Amino acid sequence: MKISIIIPVYNVENFIRRCLESVANQVYPNIEVILIDDASPDKSIDIAKEFINTYKYSNIFKIIIHEQNRGLSAARNTGIKNSTGDYLYFLDSDDELYDKNAISILAENAAETHADVVIGNYMGVKPNSCYKSKYNTKCTLKDSYLISAFVKGDIPIMAWNKLVARKYFFENNLCFKNGILNEDELFSYQLLFLNPTVSMAGVTTYKYNIRQGSIMTTVNINRLISPIIVYEEILKSYKSIGGNDIIMLKNFDHFAFKRYVSIIMSNADENLKKQLYTRLRNAQKSIKGIGVMRYLYNCHLFMPKCLGYTVMKIISQKYVKTRNIV
DSSP: OOEEEEEEESSOTTTHHHHHHHHHTOOOSOEEEEEEEOOOSSSHHHHHHHHHHHSTTGGGEEEEEOSSOOOHHHHHHHHHHTOOSSEEEEOOTTOEESSTTHHHHHHHHHHHHOOSEEEEEEEEEETTEEEEOSOOOOEEEOTTHHHHHHHHTSSOOOSTTEEEEHHHHHHTTOOOOTTOSOHHHHHHHHHHHTOOOEEEEEEEEEEEEOOTTSTTTOOOHHHHHHHHHHHHHHHHHHHHTTOOOHHHHHHHHHHHHHHHHHHHTSSSOHHHHHHHHHHHHHHHHTOSOOOHHHHHHTGGGGSOHHHHHHHHHHHHHHHHHHTTOO
């Protein structure tokens, strides 16, 4: 079974060598590594080429060049189109595989379970600390539970560290949506919405390096708008199948609540916050099935917009304070 490891490369000259070393150290014998140079302005791709030229199995590496910067989604989509493996695996170029057995663990799980998707645990690494993800149980998931588990956070939203059958990609026309920053979240939802068989490996296979200046830590307007776009897309697909399950609706409410908090507690201009609040509120109000419990949980939806915003601002401040969120 062949594994295609897809690595978009952009502005990671301080990290790319460690990333590639973690790939080169894998004991799994049948892999191809596809690097997509997304018009990186630094020396990232030069460092990558130097490493590849000194690696004894350099033939497993392939470099594809974007003449212009097209973003993470487009780079991943290029990798998908040029892959030849039975399974695809996305690795961010500032991260690393956890140890030499990472790909073997996931591939063996795929061979054993015949799952469409295999998901490992990860270790998050900050400058002065680290933590391990909570997805510790080895199990196989499928059917309607998948979306509920995803919305509740029981399945990671990230595209990386997921082994996905290449056949499944092409049979379902899966790809990453261009132009948004939360492409991982939308992709993972769309993947699970198709009801694949998912195997949770229950073993740490990925090292997620959390650094200032990365897409995930840089705050800007797109970072506030993108989660709303993702929420709108998720609701659209759920409503397209006539979804009206009360448990799912509560999960979607929690999904929306986290976005309200992110918007209101951001450093954005107050007028922009109100505009984004209104857009998210309109999306949430479009869901049918507002019962008594949902009404109590979402009372701000039935208030005038200005009052609803004020109420959510107070709730968000208390939520952040009680959880010591910075």
